[in-house]
Amino acid sequence: MAQGLSEVTNYQTNYEKIINDPIYEEIKLNKRLDEEIKFSKTLCNQLKNKYENLEKYCEDLQNNFNNVNNILREKQEFKKNIGDLNDHNTRLIKLLIETLEEKNDIIEEKDNTIQEKDRNIQVIDNLIKEKDKEIQAKDIIIQEKDNIIQDKDNIIKEKDNIIEELVNKFQVTDNIVQEKYNKIQEIIKKDKEIQDLKRIIILLREETSRCQAALGSAIELYDENNSLILRNDILCLQDLLEIYITNCKNRIEINIPGVQNLLKTYGSKTTITEKNPRKPLIKAVLQRHAIEQIFNYAKEYFDSPYTREIETIMLKKANNLSRLAEDFANQRDGVDEPTKVLHIKLRQEICAALINRGFNNVVNKKKNQSFPHNFISEYQDVLNNEIGKYRRILDPERKKNVENMAGVVIRNVVTLFWFRLRIQEPIPQKFWFGHNENIDPSRMVGNWDEDEIDNFVVDVCYFPLIANDSKVYTCAKIYPSSKNR
Structure with missing residues (x-):
């Protein structure tokens, strides 16, 4: 402590x-x-x-x-x-x-x-x-x-x-109409077969014409058979044109305004419409137009001063030689028959040769080649395009068949009017009748009532009269119209 x-x-x-x-x-x-x-x-x-x-x-x-x-x-x-x-x-x-x-x-x-x-x-x-x-x-x-x-x-x-x-009754009637329509389709099918047969007939006529023309000097100058052959050739061409233009029905489209203008070109005053197209008149004016176009092609071909085509040269030489032979017979004393008819025989022989081979395929025998004549190959497309402006074929197969005919149509028109007529003696001429001329049954054919013929006039002439001073070979084909229209 x-x-x-x-x-x-x-x-x-x-x-x-x-x-x-x-x-x-x-x-x-x-x-x-x-x-x-x-x-x-x-x-x-x-x-x-x-x-x-x-x-x-x-x-x-x-x-x-x-x-x-x-x-x-x-x-x-x-x-x-x-x-x-x-x-x-x-x-x-x-x-x-x-x-x-x-x-x-x-x-x-x-x-x-x-x-x-x-x-x-x-x-x-x-x-x-x-x-x-x-x-x-x-x-x-x-x-x-x-x-x-x-x-x-x-x-x-x-x-x-x-x-x-x-x-209900109409329905029954419609069934009947349908049956008739089916029958019409069968008729159309048969019509196509008929057209095919017509083509065959035309080809046969053409071949016959060539064979007959090939007889040349064997045909007497004034033989009646020669006139019958010419008439047959003209009818053959008319059938060919009708097939080429077609009936303008059954899937054929028509350019109504274009055809209306074409009618005015040839003097017709008839009016056509979609509701009332007047198909026979359309066929007629298209046939006339096809012929006129081919005439223009041929005139340009034969009148060209620079052409070197054999057909043109032969025709010009034939005309010159025929005139020379005629002058020789008239200006030299003598009474022998061969000299008197020499200018006719020369013309006939050369034109017969041109009918047989003119505008046929051109051949090169050395090279064994063959190709269409320039005139035909150039203008067949031109003609198809021209006619196609006015009627259009909707069926492709039919269109091809028809357009393939253009070359044959051109050749037949040219050979008839430039060569075939010159075989006749005297040489026939073609005559177109104008719009509004009076109907003359002795020189025209068409669809009219004989009892009322004075009430009709020419509307369109679509194939010319072929005649000379002494003979009518074929009448002009006419589409008539009423005077009061």
Whole structure:
């Protein structure tokens, strides 16, 4: 116990020594100074921030002061502008008052006019009331007519029932028509077979004509058989043209405006339409046009001064030699028959050769080659395109077959009119009859009633008369029209 007290006493004594030690006092002082320095720094920072805020505040006050000065200047200008505006408004108000006074006068005049119109409207209202009464009376009449219409509606319903019965009967008739249509299709099929047979007949006639023409000098100058052969050749060409132009039916499309213009070209004044196309007339004018086009092709071919084609040279030489032989017979004394007929025989022999081989395929025997004649190959496409402007064949197979005939048609037309007619003696000529000429049955053929022939005239001549002064070989083919049309 005593030892413990002794230790406590020693501890207190040491503590007092430490406390009273100058070094300890200095430490305490330094610590307090550090705290004061920290506080001073904190206070300094706060003062610095307040200074910066105060500086910014002063700057804002300066800006506000400047703004206030600007506002005061604008206020002065605004007061000045208000003064000017008041003067302007005063003038405007004065002008407005004057305008209003003028308008007021106008309004008073219009009020008077309106009052006058009101009186007129009152009169019209009275008229309308009277009309309303009339309308009411007519409404009663309309109601009565509605009743009549209702009665007629009932009658119509009864007739509808009758029509329905007729429709049923028509259905039966339609079945009969369908059966007839099927028969017509069979006839069309047979017609195609007939056309094929006609082509074969034409080819046979052509071959026969060539064989007969090949007899040449064996045919006497005035032998009647020669005339029959010519007639047969002409009929063969007419059939060929008819097949080439087609019947313009059964999937054949006709250019009605184009054909109408073509009719005008040949003098016809007949009108054709989609509803009334007059197919026989269309066939006729297309046949005429085909012949005329081929004549143009041939004339250009034979009249060319630069051609080196054999057919052209032979025909020109034949004409020259025939004229020379005729001059020789007339200008040299003698009575022998061979010299007298030499110019005829020369012409006949050369033309017979041209009929047999003219415009046939050109051959090169050395190279064993054969190709179509230039005249035929050039103009068959031209002719197809020309006729195709007016009638278009929709069936591709039929179109091909018909267009393949163009070369044969061109050759037959040219050989007939340029070569075949020159075999006859005297040489026949072709004659076209014009629109509106009177019908002459001795020189024309066509479809007309013999008892009323005086009432018909020529509309279109589509194949010429072939004749000389003493003989008609074939009559012209005519499409007639009534004189009163």
